[in-house]
Amino acid sequence: MTPTPTHLTLANGVQMPLLGFGVYRSSPEETVQAVSTALADGYRLIDTAAAYGNEAQVGEALRRSGVARDEVFVTTKLWISDYGHDEALHGFDRSMRKLGLDKLDLYLLHQPMPTEWERTVAAWKAAGQLLESGRTRAIGVSNFSTELLGDLIDRTGIVPHVNQVEVHPFFTQPELQATHRRVGIATQTWSPIGGVMRYFSDDPETAQSPLSHPVVTALAEKHGRTPAQIVLRWHLEHGFSAIPKSVRAERIAENFDVFGFSLSAEEVAAIDALDTGVRSGPNPADINTSKYKLTIAD
Template identity: 60%
Template sequence: MAATSPYLTLHNGVRMPALGLGVYQSSPEETVRAVSSAVAAGYRLVDTAAAYGNERQVGEGIRRSGVDRDEVFVTTKLWIGDYGQDAALRAFDLSLRKLGLDHVDLYLLHWPVPGDFDATVAAWRSVGKLLAEGRARAIGVCNHNPAHLRELIDRTGLVPAVNQVELHPHFNQRELRAANAAHGIITQSWSPLGGVKVYWPSDPDHIDSPLRTPAILDLAARHSRTPAQVILRWHLQHGLSPIPKSVRESRIAENAAIFDFSLTTDEMAAIDALDTGSRAGLDPELVDTAMFPQQVGE
């Protein structure tokens, strides 16, 4: 890395690296090398999930990196098939065994389940117990809109430290970011480069990637940077935590070389103006166990 990632302080005082490596859609075979390369290169946050099927490989990659475990911020997530009080605790234990760790730094609910929000609330209460026991240093959610956040907080008194959501220049989630900030919640960006628009295109014949947007290409040329570096810099300057996915060592290093330049106010505004207001990923209001009936096992 050209420089060390800045840290964001969560509302319970835990410090989280602003830039991390995501491993969604990284195959088990690719994950070990990607994680070990990233950590050895200076990354200090790795984001996985029970549903990704690569928690074991994330743990192995951290061990192979030669970096002390306490220096690496590890995030994993509870899958919706394991929502409910006791099921959540069992699933957490399984994730720890797969990772080969005695605690995680951040544990997230993977989705809200609006059709069975009682189960979401029960899972959140169990996640709160893990926080109280010190088995998770911080807890949070993914893909929760402002109404989900309000209900979760009102019913439990537990405020998430992080809300991880689809966020990129074509879907910048301005209102949700404001709602998160009002609760003291850090916004973390999945698909920060807009990759979701490539692997889940609304029109396969017209891939509308932020990386190909003329305004981004112009800024990249102006700063002698890649489009990805410009977009990741935009995330950081908004106080966001981007977690780009890659399994290529050169791309992993490239994504981290973003701490020795900055975008001007006008340049930030130009990227903000690319927002379409349309998500490319799943609508959180529609996610339920009928859509995803699979269970996460050994």
């Protein structure tokens, strides 16, 4: 069997792990242990954000781990309250101080904010400066559409290395994927096993999940794997970088154990066919500082 790739190469040559560990909705109290467990299990990409309120705990876990800094790919994100050129530079400095790092691996704009687009463009220009000065190895965006990516690139001449977006078997965004391939942007997927469907449901207990779909459960039985492992393997087969989140040690280990098997093209296509075209998370077009009043404390 051909060895499974463990990294993808960004447009600037930087190597980014295909499978990472996310800490969205992990409380500060949970984050140190969860990240420590993930690093011990072999994860080498940790994804956080200023808006998650746990950057300091991610940094603490990194220092405790004993893993060399250059072996861990660290991502954080600029929150919308800090959009604008100078504000973005300040937001970056704050995140680095909380993380306790001198250099970042990937810096993302957390949302596109089309209703505050000039501030978004200014923040992106600041991210380009951070890249040029070597303070971060790569830059990218999150939740940007094809149209907004095009305008951002036209306005600045800076192509994101990564677009981190909602992708799971029920929402595959094939048109956006095609844009990424055409422009040379890596697709990174948040909530890759569909947890977003519970996070933003009025009734989380009854929310649909790809993990219980018969196509996924049948493949899990066939391969002797869990449904979550099947879905994460599907992401890897597509060449996506997936960042599952958990605070449970057994689930953290399970989610990383996806490199010892593969899915056939027909199996991948069967999961692709589950796409509903319906977004489960917030519509990025609706996010702005009037509706989301969170600000990040220094």
